[in-house]
Amino acid sequence: MPTDSTAPAAPGRWRTVDILTCAVLAVAFGVVFWAWNFVWAGLDPVLAFLPPLKGILYGVWLIPAVLAPLIVRRVGAGLLTEALAATVSALLGSVWGVLVIYQGLLQGLGGEIAFAAGRYRRFGTATAVAAGALACVAATLFDVVVWYPDTALWAFKIPYIAFAALSGAIVAGLGSKALVAAMLPTGVLDRFPAGRERARI
Amino acid sequence: MLTFAPVCGPDAPIARANPVAKLAAVALVTVVALVAGDWLTPLLLLAAMLIVLPFTGIRARPLARRLRWLWLAAGTVVIVNALFAAEQTGRILLTLGPVAIGSGALLDGVAIGLRVCVAATAGVLVFATTDPTDLADALTQQLKAPPRFTIGSLAALRLLPLLGAEWNQITTARRARGLEGGWNPVRRTRLFASTMFALLVGAIRRAGRLAAAMDARGFDTEIPRTHAREQRMRPGDWAVIALAAGAAAAAVAVSVAAGTFTV
Amino acid sequence: MIPVEFRGYAWRHAGRRAQAVTGVDLRVEPGERVLLLGPSGSGKSTLLAALAGLLTEDAGDQDGEVLLDGKSAADQRGRVGILFQDPETQLVMARAGDDVAFGLENQAVPRGEIWPRVHDALRAVGFPYGPDRDTHALSGGEQQRLALAGVLARRPELILLDEPTANLDPEGAQGVRDALRAALAETDATLIVVEHRVADILDLVDRVIALGPGGTPIADGPAARVLADHGDALAAQGVWVPGAPLPHRPGGTPGDTALRGDGLALTYPGAARPALDGVTFELRQGELLAVTGPNGSGKSTLALLAGGLAKPDAGTATVPGERRPLHRLPARRLATRVGSVFQDPEHQFVTATVRDELAFGSKQAGWPKDRIDARVAELLDRLRLAPLAEANPHTLSGGEARRLSVAGALAAAPGVLLLDEPTFGQDRRTWGELVDLTADIRDEGTALLAVTHDRDFAAALGARELALENGRTAGEVPC
Ligand SMILES: Nc1ncnc2c1ncn2[C@@H]1O[C@H](COP(=O)(O)OP(=O)(O)OP(=O)(O)O)[C@@H](O)[C@H]1O
Ligand SMILES: Nc1ncnc2c1ncn2[C@@H]1O[C@H](COP(=O)(O)OP(=O)(O)OP(=O)(O)O)[C@@H](O)[C@H]1O
Ligand SMILES: [Mg+2]
Ligand SMILES: [Mg+2]
Numbered sequence: 001m002p003t004d005s006t007a008p009a010a011p012g013r014w015r016t017v018d019i020l021t022c023a024v025l026a027v028a029f030g031v032v033f034w035a036w037n038f039v040w041a042g043l044d045p046v047l048a049f050l051p052p053l054k055g056i057l058y059g060v061w062l063i064p065a066v067l068a069p070l071i072v073r074r075v076g077a078g079l080l081t082e083a084l085a086a087t088v089s090a091l092l093g094s095v096w097g098v099l100v101i102y103q104g105l106l107q108g109l110g111g112e113i114a115f116a117a118g119r120y121r122r123f124g125t126a127t128a129v130a131a132g133a134l135a136c137v138a139a140t141l142f143d144v145v146v147w148y149p150d151t152a153l154w155a156f157k158i159p160y161i162a163f164a165a166l167s168g169a170i171v172a173g174l175g176s177k178a179l180v181a182a183m184l185p186t187g188v189l190d191r192f193p194a195g196r197e198r199a200r201i
Numbered sequence: 202m203l204t205f206a207p208v209c210g211p212d213a214p215i216a217r218a219n220p221v222a223k224l225a226a227v228a229l230v231t232v233v234a235l236v237a238g239d240w241l242t243p244l245l246l247l248a249a250m251l252i253v254l255p256f257t258g259i260r261a262r263p264l265a266r267r268l269r270w271l272w273l274a275a276g277t278v279v280i281v282n283a284l285f286a287a288e289q290t291g292r293i294l295l296t297l298g299p300v301a302i303g304s305g306a307l308l309d310g311v312a313i314g315l316r317v318c319v320a321a322t323a324g325v326l327v328f329a330t331t332d333p334t335d336l337a338d339a340l341t342q343q344l345k346a347p348p349r350f351t352i353g354s355l356a357a358l359r360l361l362p363l364l365g366a367e368w369n370q371i372t373t374a375r376r377a378r379g380l381e382g383g384w385n386p387v388r389r390t391r392l393f394a395s396t397m398f399a400l401l402v403g404a405i406r407r408a409g410r411l412a413a414a415m416d417a418r419g420f421d422t423e424i425p426r427t428h429a430r431e432q433r434m435r436p437g438d439w440a441v442i443a444l445a446a447g448a449a450a451a452a453v454a455v456s457v458a459a460g461t462f463t464v
Numbered sequence: 465m466i467p468v469e470f471r472g473y474a475w476r477h478a479g480r481r482a483q484a485v486t487g488v489d490l491r492v493e494p495g496e497r498v499l500l501l502g503p504s505g506s507g508k509s510t511l512l513a514a515l516a517g518l519l520t521e522d523a524g525d526q527d528g529e530v531l532l533d534g535k536s537a538a539d540q541r542g543r544v545g546i547l548f549q550d551p552e553t554q555l556v557m558a559r560a561g562d563d564v565a566f567g568l569e570n571q572a573v574p575r576g577e578i579w580p581r582v583h584d585a586l587r588a589v590g591f592p593y594g595p596d597r598d599t600h601a602l603s604g605g606e607q608q609r610l611a612l613a614g615v616l617a618r619r620p621e622l623i624l625l626d627e628p629t630a631n632l633d634p635e636g637a638q639g640v641r642d643a644l645r646a647a648l649a650e651t652d653a654t655l656i657v658v659e660h661r662v663a664d665i666l667d668l669v670d671r672v673i674a675l676g677p678g679g680t681p682i683a684d685g686p687a688a689r690v691l692a693d694h695g696d697a698l699a700a701q702g703v704w705v706p707g708a709p710l711p712h713r714p715g716g717t718p719g720d721t722a723l724r725g726d727g728l729a730l731t732y733p734g735a736a737r738p739a740l741d742g743v744t745f746e747l748r749q750g751e752l753l754a755v756t757g758p759n760g761s762g763k764s765t766l767a768l769l770a771g772g773l774a775k776p777d778a779g780t781a782t783v784p785g786e787r788r789p790l791h792r793l794p795a796r797r798l799a800t801r802v803g804s805v806f807q808d809p810e811h812q813f814v815t816a817t818v819r820d821e822l823a824f825g826s827k828q829a830g831w832p833k834d835r836i837d838a839r840v841a842e843l844l845d846r847l848r849l850a851p852l853a854e855a856n857p858h859t860l861s862g863g864e865a866r867r868l869s870v871a872g873a874l875a876a877a878p879g880v881l882l883l884d885e886p887t888f889g890q891d892r893r894t895w896g897e898l899v900d901l902t903a904d905i906r907d908e909g910t911a912l913l914a915v916t917h918d919r920d921f922a923a924a925l926g927a928r929e930l931a932l933e934n935g936r937t938a939g940e941v942p943c
Contacts, residue, residue, distance in 0.1 A: 015522070016421045017412035019350055023357030024408035028401055031364060071405075084354055088361070090328050096274070096317070097324025098231050146235055146316070150282045150309040182398065185816050187856040188405045190478040191522050334558060359558045363600055370811045373773050377806075378814050379799030379828040399814075406858060407553065414554040417516050418567035418614065419542040429565035429578045 017191055018072045022081040025071075029064045029081075030088025036060050037094055052156050055163030058136050059171025065111035065135040066128050066176040071183075073193050075120055078131070079108035103142050110138025123194070129173035136168025137161060208267060208329040213258025215326070220336040221343040222438035226445030227323045233449040234319040237456065238463040240308060243315035245452035250322050253444070259330065267325050274321070275314040282310035333358050339432040348426050356411055360404065371399050465494035465652055466543060466621045468515060472528030475510055475519055479859065482851065484510040485679035488528070492671075494621075497648070497655040499665060499687065502675030503702035503891040504863030505848070508658045509549055510679070512624045515656070516546040532622065542571055545620030549627050549658075549862045549889070551607040552808075560586070560602075560610055561595020567618045585617035586610075589643040605636040605759040612640065616647050623648075625657040627862070629664070630888050631807075633758045633917050637664070644668065660863075660891055662691070663706040674698055702893035711896055713903035714926030719749035720784070722911035723802065723880045727779035728769045729935075739765040741935035742779065747880065752902070752912045754922040757932035763915040764807050764884050766932065770913065771804035771882045783880065800829055803876055807884040807915070809869035813857040818849055818868055821857050825876025843871045846897050863889040867898070874901055881905070883914040887921045899924050 040057055068081035086104025094100045114131035115123075140161045144151070151157055180194055189195025209216050215223070230250075234243045254264075283306045337355040340346040375381065375396070382389030415421070456462040474486040485507035492498055500508050513519050514530050517537035532540040545567075548554045557563040564582045573581070582595060589609040602610065608628065615623065628644065629637035645668060648655060659665045672690040676682040682701070683694040691698070691705055699705040725745045731738040740762040747753050747770075755763050768774045770781045772790025780789035783801050790798060803825070806812045815821045822840045831839075844850040847867045852860065857868055870886045886902070887895055903925055906912050916922060922929060931938040 014349070015412070015520075016349070016353065016416050017409055019353035020357060020408040020412040020415070021405055023354040024360060024404045024411075025401075026354070027357050027361050028364065028404045031361070080350070088358070090324050091333070091358075094321070094324060097320035097322070098227050098327065099235070099320040100324075147278055147313060148282055149238070149313065150306065156281070179398075179401070183402060183405070185856070186402050187479055187859050188402050188409070190859075191409060195478075334562060356556050359556070359600070373768070374806065374812050375814060376795045376798065377771065377773055377804040377812070378824060379796045380814065381795030383794060410550075410553040411556065413513075413518050414548065415556055415566075416541060417518060417544075417546045417548075417554075418556070418618065419570035420566075422542055422570065424542065424570070424572045426569045427572050427575055427578070429562065429569055429575060429582075431575060 014072075014074055018074055018077070021072055021192075022068050022077055023084060025064055025068050026081045026084035027088055029085040030092065032063075033061060033085055033089035034092040034094065037089065037096075052159035052163055055136075055140060055160045055165075056167045058139065058164040059132065059167035059169075059175065062107055062111070062132055062135040062139065062168045062172035063176055063179075065108050066131045066172045067179060069111065069115050069131070070123055070128060070176055070180050071189060071192050071194055073120065073123060075116075076112065078111040078115065078135070079105065082108035082111065082135070099146070103139060106142050107135045107139045111135035125174070125177050128177045129169045132168040132171070132173030132176070133165045134168075135172060136164040139168075140164040208263040208325065209257070209259045211332075213330065215257035215259060215330045216332070218441055219343065219432055219434055219438040220327075220331045220339040221432075222434060222441045223327045223331065225442050227327045229442070229445045229449050230323050231320055233453060234316050236464055237453065238312065239456055239461040240312035240315055241456040241459060241461045242452050243312065243319045245455055246319050246448065247315060247322065249448040249452065250319075250326065257326070257330070259326070264325065264329075267329060268322065275317040278317050279307075279310040279314040282313050283307045334430070335432065338428060338430050342428060342432045343434060349421070352420070352426075353415070356415060357408065360407060360411075364400065364404070367400060367403055368396070371396050371403070466533045466540070466654060467494050468492040468622065468654065468656075469531045469534075470511075470514075470528070471531065473514070473530050474527040475507075475514060475524055476526075477510075477524045477859070478522075480524075480855070483679065485514075485675070486527075487680045490673065490681060490684070492654060492656065494654055495652045496671055497669045498657070498671045498673055499662070499669040500656055500658045500673050500675070501660075501662065501698070501703050502679075503677050503848075504660075504867070504889065504894055505852075505861045506675040506677055507679035508675060509626050509861060511675075512546060512626055512656065512658065515622065515624055516544050517541045518546075543620060544622045544624065545615035545618050546624040547608075547611055547615050547626060547628055549630070551604065551611045554611050554614075555599045555607060558599060559595065560591065560593065560597040560599055563599055563610060564595075564614045564617050567614055571618060581617050582613075585613040588616060588647050589613045590639055603760045605632045605640075608632060608640060609643070612643065619651065620653060622654045623656070625655070627658055627660070627889060629659070630862075631885065631917070634919070636759050637917075641665070641668070660704055660889065662704050666706070674701070674703060676701060699892065702891035704892045704895075708892070710920055711899055711924050712926075713899060713924060715751055715903070715906055718751035719909060721746055722749045723747040723770065723781065723783050723913075725766070725770050725779065725781045728766065728776050728781060729778040730765055730769060730774065730776050738777075738935050740769065740776075743932070743935070743937055744779075745770075745930055745937075747911045747913055749879070749909045749911050750906055752906055752914060752922075752925050752927040754925075754927035754929045755913060755915045755932060756917070756922070756929055757938065761932040762935040763932055765935075767804065767882045767884050767913065767915050771802050772798050773804060796828070799825070799876070799878065801878055802880045802882065803873040803878045805869050805873045805881070805883045805886060809865040810858060812869045812872070816856055817854050818857055818860070819844070819853045821868060821872050822875050825872060829876055829878075839875055843875055843901075846901065847871050848894060848897075863891065863894065866890065867894055870898060871901075874905060877905065877910070879909075880911045881913070883912065883916075885916055885918075886914055887916065887918045895921075 064085045065078040065082040069077040083104040086100045090100050111131040114127055114134050118127050144157045183189055230246055234246055333355055337351045340351045341348045382392040470488040470490045473488040474483050476483045502508050515537055520538060530537050555563050556566050561582050564585055565578050568578045568581060589612045591609050591613055629640050666687055669687055672687045673681055674683040683690050695705045699708045727742045727744055728740055729738055729742050730740045743766055755766060757763055769776045772781060772793055775791045782789050813821055815824055822843055823836050826836045844853055866889050873881055887898055
């Protein structure tokens with residue numbers, strides 16, 4: 001069982017590289033979001049037999065909300081990155097229009113809750129999984145209120161949120177953790193707390 | 202290629218409006234569409250947007266291309282809401298084995314579908330007509346958004362069109378070194394994943410270098426920045442906001458008068 | 465005008481065990497014009513970054529101090545302008561004019577003054593387009609000019625330039641140097657410039673500081689005296705001392721055709737004119753063909769098409785024994801026939817360590833392990849990459865990255881090798897090794913095509929020349 005790594009609390013102001021890293025992640029994932037919109041729309045007929053199952057696709061939309069805080073470890077990193085990624089996908093042309101930005105903000109906030117609960121000192125697997133799940137719950141809550149208000153609670157709303165939370169925990173939570181681990185040897189994280197423990201060459 | 206294909210020329214009236222004014226107008230309209238639960242309000246808002254369209258300078262064809270996906274999404278929302286409605290109210294229109302769709306549920310679904318249309322159209326109207334540099338300038342000048350974050354995000358946005366080129370470079374490099382998926386779907390998927398990863402790592406590496414380039418030009422100092430391009434709220438910009446507020450209020454009023462309004 | 469002082473300065477990059485520079489004790493007086501020399505990897509770029517206040521504690525470990533005007537460099541960023549080794553990564557904004565203005569906004573220059581200064585700076589460096597030009601649609605030379613405009617517009621008191629003309633064609637390089645000379649004549653700023661080719665830049669400087677391989681200064685003084693007194697020692701360390709003899713390795717008689725290009729043409733999507741417009745050439749075993757021409761004449765495009773890496777609009781590239789043109793060969797097969805080295809080394813790396821990068825090609829080709837190990841060890845040693853064997857390719861210095869990418873292609877030893885600017889950013893010694901390695905494999909029968917602005921390289925190897933201009937063949941002559 002991997003333990004939560006403790007890192008010094010993110011102090012003071014954001015460095016330029018923190019801002020840029022979050023922003024660039026947001027741009028990259030904005031494109032992914034935009035592409036994922038098509039997957040989401042395209043899979044509709046396939047999942048028509050059980051629409052709540054669509055929640056399972058949700059995790060991909062939440063990766064920035066977990067990945068960015070895991071890398072830069074600053075208060076608000078998830079919020080900034082997720083909202084910005086949503087904005088980029090809106091810039092590229094999203095079917096959800098401006099609403100996707102509100103939703104991005106909400107998703108980012110959901111993720112922040114998990115990191116805030118660890119007082120921005122815990123960035124282990126458990127925190128990442130919780131952040132992914134919470135971000136997904138926030139997102140799908142917005143969905144059921146705004147897009148699916150008339151659906152039945154037990155036949156649609158609850159399973160939809162549950163599938164999404166699962167997807168968020170696995171794809172966004174564990175996935176981000178795995179991404180960070182894979183990035184360590186590439187040296188791109190050397191300037192971040194996450195990359196500090198790497199062996200010297 | 203990933204660029205924001207503009208739907209209007211740089212001199213179109215809507216392209217010259219202050220981005221913050223456009224954002225405010227769109228926020229107004231979409232919030233009303235979110236709050237209203239009936240089908241008439243969003244329909245009226247949609248009609249209002251169609252009416253102003255000729256005055257914005259937007260070209261019809263690129264706009265239509267951008268909005269194409271919208272109908273698909275709207276359709277989905279209608280179906281899901283109708284199928285999974287808490288109770289199938291009204292006259293039963295359709296029965297398919299255990300599934301039944303009532304007219305009331307369908308109407309509710311259509312209302313939500315129209316909500317999607319409003320959101321998407323408004324999104325295209327503001328985002329497809331706004332230059333990101335102008336947006337960042339207006340955000341810092343009119344809304345006093347923190348300049349380090351806005352300008353930093355703007356600099357990252359410049360990389361957007363480069364991502365496609367970067368992808369090509371990575372795949373070309375791999376081909377040169379003898380790596381290619383070929384017809385094997387497993388190999389193809391693995392190569393695709395590793396190319397994505399390379400792109401992501403490359404993006405973070407670029408972020409670091411861009412940050413250094415910005416700091417080297419005095420970005421991260423305590424001195425308050427000046428602005429090379431001025432963004433102002435002109436009377437026309439206030440009119441845009443007023444117009445949006447007026448349209449939203451009128452839509453709600455009509456819908457209340459017609460007795461369809463719900464929240 | 466800022467006095468610059470290093471006191472017992474040393475820097476270790478995060479993730480590295482060795483220090484990049486150590487024991488630097490230097491003082492540069494206000495208004496001095498300094499040339500910083502040293503072998504590739506000796507820490508020249510690192511020292512400039514330190515002066516620009518970019519080496520903050522999160523990026524590595526520091527000993528001693530670096531002072532600008534008696535204060536820490538990180539607090540003096542506003543007074544320093546730096547041109548990085550790689551121009552592509554230093555443009556910040558989407559439009560050329562905004563990019564130059566960016567530095568002025570940060571300095572809180574009033575709006576009324578910004579645009580005149582932007583226009584002046586663009587004119588001074590000879591930037592050929594207006595301020596609305598997209599920054600990502602510029603060739604390497606144009607990017608370099610724009611970046612220089614961004615530096616000069618801020619009127620820095622300390623100007624730092626890292627190989628300002630690497631990758632430019634000879635005329636373009638001269639143009640940038642002229643722009644620089646004119647700009648310097650108007651200021652009394654302190655200048656520190658890094659350049660390997662000493663002769664080109666000597667008239668711009670009045671003092672030379674040379675770093676040794678360990679990153680410690682080994683010579684310092686007026687340019688003429690340092691070169692006269694320490695010339696031999698510096699040449700032995702890898703400095704391009706003007707007048708030092710160059711190697712000469714002409715080839716023998718070429719053998720059979722190894723690669724043919726027939727009427728190759730390509731227009732990039734959205735481009736107004738073709739990048740390559742019907743070029744025909746033949747490459748034979750055991751010869752070196754040098755492709756030359758101004759920036760943007762289509763050299764890299766030719767290399768790409770000849771290497772089967774892009775689909776030509778018209779024409780074919782073929783190797784004997786393959787019926788299909790190269791661009792239709794499966795990658796695995798292609799890699800055993802033709803090897804390519806890209807102009808930007810970073811675009812080529814596919815593994816996470818220098819050693820893996822060198823071993824990659826021969827592993828793909830199925831060599832036995834001991835043969836791979838022997839070849840990798842040899843290349844690491846000859847190209848002075850041995851201490852960096854486990855480092856990530858993306859953390860190398862400019863010259864190191866170039867050598868690694870060339871060595872990676874050499875290691876796999878396919879019958880045909882296409883090299884795009886194989887020698888840029890090299891010191892005299894690693895340059896000599898590259899010449900020798902290239903000559904060795906050529907004499908073993910490999911057919912080589914090298915895109916290059918480096919006349920010395922072509923001359924040393926007695927290359928045949930294919931000159932391009934505007935995407936067409938301008939002349940084909942033995943060098
Ligand atoms: N970001 C980095 N991370 C780790 N090591 C680095 C980094 N940048 C440079 N180095 C290492 O520090 C040493 C000095 O590099 P530097 O770029 O200063 O050399 P240089 O003298 O400019 O060489 P060149 O002439 O090849 O550009 C090299 O060994 C290089 O591998
Ligand atoms: N990916 C691309 N997309 C669009 N245009 C391109 C692209 N790559 C190159 N070009 C254009 O094609 C022309 C030929 O480019 P190429 O890179 O082959 O020139 P080059 O001779 O190698 O120049 P240099 O000496 O600067 O490397 C140039 O005008 C360049 O701007
Ligand atoms: Mg260097
Ligand atoms: Mg080239």
